[in-house]
Amino acid sequence: MTRIVSFVVIVLLIAVGFAWLADRPGVLAITWQGQLIEMSLMVAATIVATLVAAIMLVWWMISTLWNSPHMARRYFRARKRDRGYQALSTGLIAAGAGNALLARKMTARTQGLLSADQEPLIHLLEAQADLIEGKYDAARRKFEAMANDPETRELGLRGLYIEARRQGAHEAALQYAEDAARNAPYLPWAAQATLESKCRSGEWDDAIRLLDQQKAAHVIERGEAERLKAVLLTAKAEEKFESDPKAARDDAKAALKLSKALVPAALVAAKSYLREDNLRKAAAVLEPVWRAEPHPQIAELYVRARSGDTAIDRLKRAERLESLKPNNIESLFAVAQAALAAQDFDKARAKAQAAARIAPRESIFLLLADIEEAESGDQGRIRHWMAQALRAPRDPAWVADGIVSEKWHPVSPVSGRLDAFEWKAPFGQLEGPVEDVSVDTALASLPDVAQPEIRERIIEIPVPVKTEPKPHIEPKADAKIEPMSEIKPVIEASKPKAPPAPAQSPQAVSPAKTEEPVPFFGGAPDDPGVKKAEGSPLVEPAKPVVPTSPGAKPSVQKTTAAEKEGEAVPFFGGLPDDPGVKKTSAATDGKTRLNLF
Structure with a gap:
C-alpha cells in the first residue's frame, strides 16, 4: 500500500512539473563544438526525463544478468524450504491427530528438505512420532537433546515433565518442573507444578515465595494471586494454631486482608482470640465475614x-x-x-x-x-x-x-x-x-397430634367381714369320739411339709354345696381367673376338735366361710392348680371328689 501511494505521489509531482513548464514557455540554446542547438524548454525537459528512464532500465538489465545465478540459487533454496515447512506442518498435524504412519512419512521428508540445525521443530516432530509408535526411550532421548539446546530448553523440559508424570515418576517430574521454573518463572505449567508440590509437602513459606515470583512475572493475575496467597497463609495458620496461637492469628488476619470472605481464616483468628477469652475481638473478626458470606x-x-x-x-x-x-x-x-x-x-x-x-x-x-x-x-x-x-x-x-x-x-x-x-x-x-x-x-x-390413649383398670380390693365368734364348747368326758380320718379333705393332704390334721368329728364338717369358688387370700397372690364371692367372710372363727384319745389336747382347725357353705376353695400354697380341674366339696359318703370339666 505504501509503494502504491509513493508511486502515485511521484507521478503527480512530475505532472505538476510539466504543467508548470508548459505555463512558462521559453527557448533553450546550447552551443557545443561550434554548433548552436536551440529547443523549447518543454522539449528539453522531456529529453532529460527519457534519458534518465533509459539509464535506469539499462542498469536494471545489467544488474539482473549479473545477479541471475545467485537469484536462481535463492529461488530454489526458498522453494525447498517452503516444501520442508509444509511437510513439517503436515507432520505435526498428523502427530497431533495420532496418525503415526503419516507423521513418520512427513518426518523423513522434512529431514530431507530441512536441516535439524536450521529448524529445531524437527526434533519435536521426531519425538512425537516416537511417542505415537510407543518408542518412549527414543522420545525421551529426543527431549533430552532438546533440553540441552538453549533454544529448545523449555520445550524439552516440558516434554520430559509430561513423560515422567505419565510413567508415575513424580519425583523426576517435580525436578524437571523446578528446573523450568528456576530458569523461566513465567512458565505457568512449571510454576503451577512446583507450587502444588510445595503445598502437598507442607512447605508453605516456599510456596508463598514462589507465588510472589509468579505474580511479579505476571504469570497470574493480581486477584487470583492474592486469593491463593490468602489460602496459603490460612493453611500455615492452621498448622501452627496448636503450638503458636498468636502467630497463627497474625497469619489468619493477613489472609483476611487479602480475601475478606475466607471463612477458614476467620475461624482460625476467632479461635485464637477465644483462647485468650477475648470475646469482643473474636466477634469483631466473625461478624464482617458473616455479613459477606454466612456460614x-x-x-x-x-x-x-x-x-x-x-x-x-x-x-x-x-x-x-x-x-x-x-x-x-x-x-x-x-x-x-x-x-x-x-x-x-x-x-x-x-x-x-x-x-x-x-x-x-x-x-x-x-x-x-x-x-x-x-x-x-x-x-x-x-x-x-x-x-x-x-x-x-x-x-x-x-x-x-x-x-x-x-x-x-x-x-x-x-x-x-x-x-x-x-x-x-x-x-x-x-x-x-x-x-x-x-x-x-x-x-x-x-398429621394431627395424636391424643394419648386412656386405659381403665379395675382393681378389686377384698373387704373383710367381721363375724361374732361362737362360744367354745368343751367336749364331755364320756362322749364317744369317732375317727374322722376317712373324710380328711384332699386339699389339706396336698400341703407340703404340713403335719397331718387330727381327726375330727363328723359334726365338725358341714355339708358342702357346689357353688362359685372363692379364692383364698391368706397365701400366694390371687388367681385372676377366680372370681371372689361378694360379702363372704375371709376366715371363720376356729372350732375346737375333739381329741381321739384320752389325754390328748383338743386341736383347732380353721374353716373358711366358703367351706362352711360347701363351696370349693383353691389352694395356693402347694403345686399350681390345673386350670382344667374344678374343685368341689360334696358330703357324699364323707369324701371329697374332684369334678373334671
Whole structure:
C-alpha cells in the first residue's frame, strides 16, 4: 500500500512539473563544438526525463544478468524450504491427530528438505512420532537433546515433565518442573507444578515465595494471586494454631486482608482470640465475614463462643447474627437451633419453616423432626418430617474433585490443586429424582397430634367381714369320739411339709354345696381367673376338735366361710392348680371328689 501511494505521489509531482513548464514557455540554446542547438524548454525537459528512464532500465538489465545465478540459487533454496515447512506442518498435524504412519512419512521428508540445525521443530516432530509408535526411550532421548539446546530448553523440559508424570515418576517430574521454573518463572505449567508440590509437602513459606515470583512475572493475575496467597497463609495458620496461637492469628488476619470472605481464616483468628477469652475481638473478626458470606461453622462458633452461657444467652447471640444478615437461611437455621435448645418450640418451628421456604434441605427437616420429638413426642409427625428429609436436597459441604469433606483443606487430595475446596451441595444430589419438597406441601400433609390413649383398670380390693365368734364348747368326758380320718379333705393332704390334721368329728364338717369358688387370700397372690364371692367372710372363727384319745389336747382347725357353705376353695400354697380341674366339696359318703370339666 505504501509503494502504491509513493508511486502515485511521484507521478503527480512530475505532472505538476510539466504543467508548470508548459505555463512558462521559453527557448533553450546550447552551443557545443561550434554548433548552436536551440529547443523549447518543454522539449528539453522531456529529453532529460527519457534519458534518465533509459539509464535506469539499462542498469536494471545489467544488474539482473549479473545477479541471475545467485537469484536462481535463492529461488530454489526458498522453494525447498517452503516444501520442508509444509511437510513439517503436515507432520505435526498428523502427530497431533495420532496418525503415526503419516507423521513418520512427513518426518523423513522434512529431514530431507530441512536441516535439524536450521529448524529445531524437527526434533519435536521426531519425538512425537516416537511417542505415537510407543518408542518412549527414543522420545525421551529426543527431549533430552532438546533440553540441552538453549533454544529448545523449555520445550524439552516440558516434554520430559509430561513423560515422567505419565510413567508415575513424580519425583523426576517435580525436578524437571523446578528446573523450568528456576530458569523461566513465567512458565505457568512449571510454576503451577512446583507450587502444588510445595503445598502437598507442607512447605508453605516456599510456596508463598514462589507465588510472589509468579505474580511479579505476571504469570497470574493480581486477584487470583492474592486469593491463593490468602489460602496459603490460612493453611500455615492452621498448622501452627496448636503450638503458636498468636502467630497463627497474625497469619489468619493477613489472609483476611487479602480475601475478606475466607471463612477458614476467620475461624482460625476467632479461635485464637477465644483462647485468650477475648470475646469482643473474636466477634469483631466473625461478624464482617458473616455479613459477606454466612456460614454454619461461623454461626456455631459465634453462638457457642462462651462455654458458660445458658440456652437463653445463646439464643440472643443467634438473634444477633440474624439481625446482621436478615432473611438468610443460615441465620434462620441458627436461631431455630438455639430456640430448640432453649425450649422455645414456637420460635424454633417458625424459624425452621421460614428457612425451609427459602431453600429446603435435609438438615432443616431433621430439625423440625427434633422439634416435634421434644415438644409432643408424636411419632407420626416425627416420621413425617424425617420422610421429607429423605427427599430433600443434601446440605452444603466442602467439595473438591468429587470428594466431600466436613473440614476445609487448602489442597485437593485427588489432583493436588490449590484452593480446590468449595462450599456447595455435593454433585451426587443431581443424580436423584426431582421431587416437590416444599414446606407448604409438607405442612399440608402433616398429621394431627395424636391424643394419648386412656386405659381403665379395675382393681378389686377384698373387704373383710367381721363375724361374732361362737362360744367354745368343751367336749364331755364320756362322749364317744369317732375317727374322722376317712373324710380328711384332699386339699389339706396336698400341703407340703404340713403335719397331718387330727381327726375330727363328723359334726365338725358341714355339708358342702357346689357353688362359685372363692379364692383364698391368706397365701400366694390371687388367681385372676377366680372370681371372689361378694360379702363372704375371709376366715371363720376356729372350732375346737375333739381329741381321739384320752389325754390328748383338743386341736383347732380353721374353716373358711366358703367351706362352711360347701363351696370349693383353691389352694395356693402347694403345686399350681390345673386350670382344667374344678374343685368341689360334696358330703357324699364323707369324701371329697374332684369334678373334671
